[in-house]
Amino acid sequence: MTMDAASAAVLPLRVRLAMLLRCFAIQGVWNYETMLGNGIAFCMEPALRRLPGGRGGDAYRQAMARHSGYFNAHPYLASVAVGALARAELDGVPAVQIERFRVAAPGPLGSVGDRLIWAGWLPLCSALALLAFGLGVRPLGVVLIFLGAYNIVHVGLRWWGLQAGLTHGLRVAQSLGNPVLRQGPAHVARATALVAGIALPVAAQGIIGPGRVVLGSVLAAVAAGATLVTLLHGKIEGWRLATIVLAAFVLYSVVR
Amino acid sequence: MGDALLFLPLTVLGAVLALDVVSFPQAMFSRPIVAATLAGAWVGEPDRGLAMGVALEFFALESMPFGASRYPEWGSASVVGGALFALTPEGTAAAMTAAALSALLVASVGGTSMVLLRRFNAYWARQQQARIARGSGSAVVALQLAGLTADLTRGALLTFLGLAVLVPLHEAIVASFTMSPTVSRAVVVAAASAVGLAAVWKVVHTTPLARWYLAAGVAIGMLIAAGLM
Numbered sequence: 001m002t003m004d005a006a007s008a009a010v011l012p013l014r015v016r017l018a019m020l021l022r023c024f025a026i027q028g029v030w031n032y033e034t035m036l037g038n039g040i041a042f043c044m045e046p047a048l049r050r051l052p053g054g055r056g057g058d059a060y061r062q063a064m065a066r067h068s069g070y071f072n073a074h075p076y077l078a079s080v081a082v083g084a085l086a087r088a089e090l091d092g093v094p095a096v097q098i099e100r101f102r103v104a105a106p107g108p109l110g111s112v113g114d115r116l117i118w119a120g121w122l123p124l125c126s127a128l129a130l131l132a133f134g135l136g137v138r139p140l141g142v143v144l145i146f147l148g149a150y151n152i153v154h155v156g157l158r159w160w161g162l163q164a165g166l167t168h169g170l171r172v173a174q175s176l177g178n179p180v181l182r183q184g185p186a187h188v189a190r191a192t193a194l195v196a197g198i199a200l201p202v203a204a205q206g207i208i209g210p211g212r213v214v215l216g217s218v219l220a221a222v223a224a225g226a227t228l229v230t231l232l233h234g235k236i237e238g239w240r241l242a243t244i245v246l247a248a249f250v251l252y253s254v255v256r
Numbered sequence: 257m258g259d260a261l262l263f264l265p266l267t268v269l270g271a272v273l274a275l276d277v278v279s280f281p282q283a284m285f286s287r288p289i290v291a292a293t294l295a296g297a298w299v300g301e302p303d304r305g306l307a308m309g310v311a312l313e314f315f316a317l318e319s320m321p322f323g324a325s326r327y328p329e330w331g332s333a334s335v336v337g338g339a340l341f342a343l344t345p346e347g348t349a350a351a352m353t354a355a356a357l358s359a360l361l362v363a364s365v366g367g368t369s370m371v372l373l374r375r376f377n378a379y380w381a382r383q384q385q386a387r388i389a390r391g392s393g394s395a396v397v398a399l400q401l402a403g404l405t406a407d408l409t410r411g412a413l414l415t416f417l418g419l420a421v422l423v424p425l426h427e428a429i430v431a432s433f434t435m436s437p438t439v440s441r442a443v444v445v446a447a448a449s450a451v452g453l454a455a456v457w458k459v460v461h462t463t464p465l466a467r468w469y470l471a472a473g474v475a476i477g478m479l480i481a482a483g484l485m
Contacts, residue, residue, distance in 0.1 A: 024281035029403030031377035032324060038381060038388070042400045045393055061391025068388045068396055072323065075282060110323065118320035119459045122284065126313055127456075129289050133310050134481075139293050139302040150284050189463040196317075196456040197473020198480065203314075204445045205481040207307055207352075214438060215481060218446045225450025230457060238451035239315045239328060243360040249443050250353055253435045 018046040041068035047086035074113020083165020084172040120188035125150040127196035134202030273331035274411020286331030288312030292338025301342035308341040314452030329366025336418040350433030362418040
């Protein structure tokens with residue numbers, strides 16, 4: 001007995017919301033062996049209770065065992081896989097097809113998410129918040145600008161991914177061809193470059209206060225430091241280098 | 257300043273924000289610009305917390321939470337840095353340098369603690385492997401909750417120990433620092449902005465035209481900064 005496709009796609013709202021809520025904790029037990037694996041099963045679990053035999057039935061147990069193994073993807077776009085795999089299980093898709101999807105999906109879901117969010121949207125939102133600070137926005141405003149901008153996309157992406165997965169099942173790959181996901185990262189990277197470029201001197205001036213000579217010296221040091229950090233890329237991370245510089249500066253200031 | 261009653265709420269804040277870094281809900285409450293501002297607000301100085309958060313945010317631009325990569329943990333580190341800076345009176349020379357250094361040290365230790373936690377998570381998963389392989393839903397849920405609890409505990413311990421160790425060190429540095437407040441801030445801003453600029457370059461330089469957008473942005477930013485002075 002299998003659940004028909006239409007009913008799988010329209011799981012009750014409370015089940016979808018339970019899955020969405022669990023998606024926020026999908027990395028709760030992230031580790032170097034199964035990575036997101038346990039989290040995927042954890043997120044699918046509310047839907048899998050609707051399999052024949054219910055919670056604890058054979059279908060439920062087989063599905064839980066299948067989905068708690070190794071899986072890796074971007075945590076936000078993993079909701080696409082959660083939805084697609086839940087739909088496949090509820091539709092009674094053969095295990096071999098489900099396993100094929102589990103092998104094929106992580107690559108695209110990881111690379112698209114990394115480029116769009118970690119290398120795109122998050123730096124852009126940081127730069128927006130830095131610029132807001134530099135322009136004199138109050139602390140609450142800066143925090144709200146950052147969290148509001150970031151989480152509209154964050155929460156929206158998780159919800160969209162879950163819905164897309166539940167709607168299309170294992171054919172969800174076509175959703176990754178969405179123009180926002182394909183062309184979005186390049187547009188976001190350009191916006192990040194522009195806003196971060198504006199934010200850098202403005203925010204720096206916001207911290208050190210008035211004084212053209214000081215700001216000029218700082219910006220010259222920033223250019224030299226950024227060049228050094230770029231040249232040393234792969235040898236030492238910039239924040240570690242900065243830690244050494246600041247420790248040396250503090251030591252000099254204390255003992256001189 | 258070394259009051260345990262003050263440490264307790266900051267420890268809770270650090271724990272919750274450390275949890276946000278990866279485990280739940282990864283909504284970026286843990287980014288320095290938010291976390292340090294919250295810590296500053298908690299001790300009654302949101303503006304100083306934000307200033308510290310801005311400096312740390314430049315550093316954090318370099319380390320995004322890419323999957324299995326190792327990166328500093330900014331949630332609890334920003335709480336420690338934001339609180340230390342906010343608790344030091346306005347105009348204190350070493351305040352920003354010492355607080356930023358403290359935050360960077362906690363971020364480094366925090367990154368290591370996340371690696372250890374991930375190894376523990378793998379160990380716990382192996383312990384539950386037989387039940388999970390039989391399809392036990394309760395084992396999957398229990399494992400997930402254990403990981404979340406362990407991460408919360410990690411954040412609390414890190415924040416508390418960070419404050420306990422670094423508050424006295426911060427006070428000692430502040431007492432014997434010989435540079436001016438302007439130089440102190442300028443050095444932190446220069447170091448942080450250099451890391452931030454290099455990070456932005458690393459992210460965008462492969463995108464067509466993005467380097468020109470960055471150059472245009474810096475030029476516009478310098479004009480705005482000059483106008484604001």
